[in-house]
Amino acid sequence: MAFTLYSLLQAALLCVNAIAVLHEERFLKNIGWGTDQGTGGFGEEPGIKSQLVNLIRSVRTVMRLDFQVKKKSIYLYI
């Protein structure tokens, strides 16, 4: 039963990293998850897919702005 809080932290860091390294042009557009294809206007129902697309885009934006935080967390991890 070695599932500790630290391993949870590690997993979260790796997940954020994985989302950050998804390439916009080569990958997301090909499976229709590009940021310009997502929101289809101000409808009532955003839907799961557009929520996911927005989530990925916001995580990537936060990652781009917050380099210091990311560097420190990587140093802590290592």
Add this chain to the structure above:
Amino acid sequence: MNEALHPSSLAASKRRIPVSQPGMADPHQLFDDTSSAQSRGYGAQRAPGDLGYPSGSTSPQTAFLADPVSNMAMAYGSSLAAQGKELVDKNIDRFIPVTKLKYYFAVDTMYVGKKLGLLFFPYLHQDWEVQYQQDTPVAPRFDVNAPDLYIPAMAFITYVLVAGLALGTQDRFSPDLLGLQASSALAWLTLEVLAILLSLYLVTVNTDLTTIDLVAFLGYKYVGMIGGVLMGLLFGKIGYYLVLGWCCVSIFVFMIRTLRLKILAEAAAEGVPVRGARNQLRMYLTMAVAAAQPLLMYWLTFHLVR
């Protein structure tokens, strides 16, 4: 001048005389007290007692009062402490909402008893709505349906202790295993909370289910886990499976009935099956959350009962 102070010192049974003259800065005054009392002669018979508590009850006071430097240092230190306390009080509210937390701990014995009964037997309870009072939910003391953090917190700690007990009866105990159990249970709880928050965001549910509410609801399963493990200790595997099965079904029903009111739309809460992809998705979410509880209850306890 110091001779004049002797009679007053002799009058008080345990007082020591101030060593330094006023105006002489002596930061080691406290520690010189015993030696100076000995050197004065009459402190000899009290020296063993004095050495027993080097910073004795009355000597620091007399020492502080006499020495301006220590006086200043004490004033500065106390002002620093007051500033630090202010800073902590101001900032703690940013990270941990203390006033909101107080709501969750406003419980009394009757509430705890009724809630525990509800956790083990939720089948007869009719009304699951939380009563409101001028737009704020009523404190748990007054309404059985309100979530609280007292039972989950106590149940978590009891779970760790019972896990230690179970491991001890099987000769598998070591102190770091306790910390491992606690950390593991906390990690699963955090993972559950994050997963549920993520799925609530994805399904765009407009709910007043706060994070703390969610932690409270997810913490109720520890009560069932404790029951299962204790029965397992007393009656072996049969008892464990029986009680755990009962508690799993109870927690399943409890979670569904509680979350249905929070996640699903009002119409669906009345029991009318509403069509539409959105409500169906929400129903699936509720069922998934409720189904994850028995699974986690089994996963966190089966290794404790042999």
